[in-house]
Amino acid sequence: xxxxxxxxxxxxxxxxxxxxxxxxxxxxxxxxxxxxxxxxxxxxxxxxxxxxxxxxxxxxxxxxxxxxxxxxxxxxxxxxxxxxxxxxxxxxxxxxxxxxxxxxxxxxxxxxxxxxxxxxxxxxxxxxxxxxxxxxxxxxxx
Amino acid sequence: xxxxxxxxxxxxxxxxxxxxxxxxxxxxxxxxxxxxxxxxxxxxxxxxxxxxxxxxxxxxxxxxxxxxxxxxxxxxxxxxxxxxxxxxxxxxxxxxxxxxxxxxxxxxxxxxxxxxxxxxxxxxxxxxxxxxxxxxxxxxxx
Numbered sequence: 001x002x003x004x005x006x007x008x009x010x011x012x013x014x015x016x017x018x019x020x021x022x023x024x025x026x027x028x029x030x031x032x033x034x035x036x037x038x039x040x041x042x043x044x045x046x047x048x049x050x051x052x053x054x055x056x057x058x059x060x061x062x063x064x065x066x067x068x069x070x071x072x073x074x075x076x077x078x079x080x081x082x083x084x085x086x087x088x089x090x091x092x093x094x095x096x097x098x099x100x101x102x103x104x105x106x107x108x109x110x111x112x113x114x115x116x117x118x119x120x121x122x123x124x125x126x127x128x129x130x131x132x133x134x135x136x137x138x139x140x141x142x
Numbered sequence: 143x144x145x146x147x148x149x150x151x152x153x154x155x156x157x158x159x160x161x162x163x164x165x166x167x168x169x170x171x172x173x174x175x176x177x178x179x180x181x182x183x184x185x186x187x188x189x190x191x192x193x194x195x196x197x198x199x200x201x202x203x204x205x206x207x208x209x210x211x212x213x214x215x216x217x218x219x220x221x222x223x224x225x226x227x228x229x230x231x232x233x234x235x236x237x238x239x240x241x242x243x244x245x246x247x248x249x250x251x252x253x254x255x256x257x258x259x260x261x262x263x264x265x266x267x268x269x270x271x272x273x274x275x276x277x278x279x280x281x282x283x284x
Contacts, residue, residue, distance in 0.1 A: 003147035043210040046224030053278040082188030136195040
């Protein structure tokens with residue numbers, strides 16, 4: 001299948017500059033960073049206010065080539081499993097997905113808590129967290 | 143910013159063929175569809191079993207041009223707000239994000255419940271739902 005060209009909307013500004021520094025999971029670290037939205041798309045931020053929970057979809061631009069098997073949470077003590085059964089960055093489309101808390105929004109700059117992305121990471125999309133959509137359905141009867 | 147080329151991993155097979163048929167929100171409709179993973183990426187499905195909750199990231203390939211303001215849930219009675227404050231498909235990168243329940247997995251075909259994507263939709267990524275990452279942090283004290 002041919003690659004699909006997607007339009008970035010902004011870029012991450014963070015104290016993290018190398019993958020070695022990146023925490024395994026952002027929400028646990030509570031890292032604060034900034035997403036700078038390009039001027040052309042800033043009208044799309046209308047209505048976003050501090051306290052909202054947002055999905056950020058971004059491109060692991062420094063990720064190495066795809067590995068179809070990975071250790072869950074980079075933990076070599078855990079058995080290798082399929083990359084689609086992990087959140088490893090070494091996935092075919094190199095897409096990251098992180099739930100963040102919006103702390104501040106000002107002139108196209110979103111200050112967020114919980115994003116583990118490196119400085120310079122291209123951001124492709126921001127979506128509101130919607131409890132009715134983003135929580136698993138109840139377990140079914142056996 | 144220049145578009146970024148991303149590698150699709152598969153395609154949606156669904157009874158939905160036009161946007162007019164698409165339910166507003168998949169999980170409510172409980173629609174069952176199939177994601178066909180391309181042979182090159184099937185090893186990445188290792189470890190996925192029925193009952194798992196999965197994020198599907200896909201490309202709204204039939205979406206019209208971007209609209210930076212949208213009515214929440216396509217409801218004209220609700221005030222226009224920024225597209226990043228909605229789940230509208232008319233977003234710059236045309237990325238969709240849906241949480242599905244895996245019903246069956248067989249020879250690179252994932253049968254899932256809750257995906258509202260049209261037949262032929264390119265799928266860019268599949269990630270496991272991880273409660274510790276994918277639930278909002280507790281509200282903060284004022």
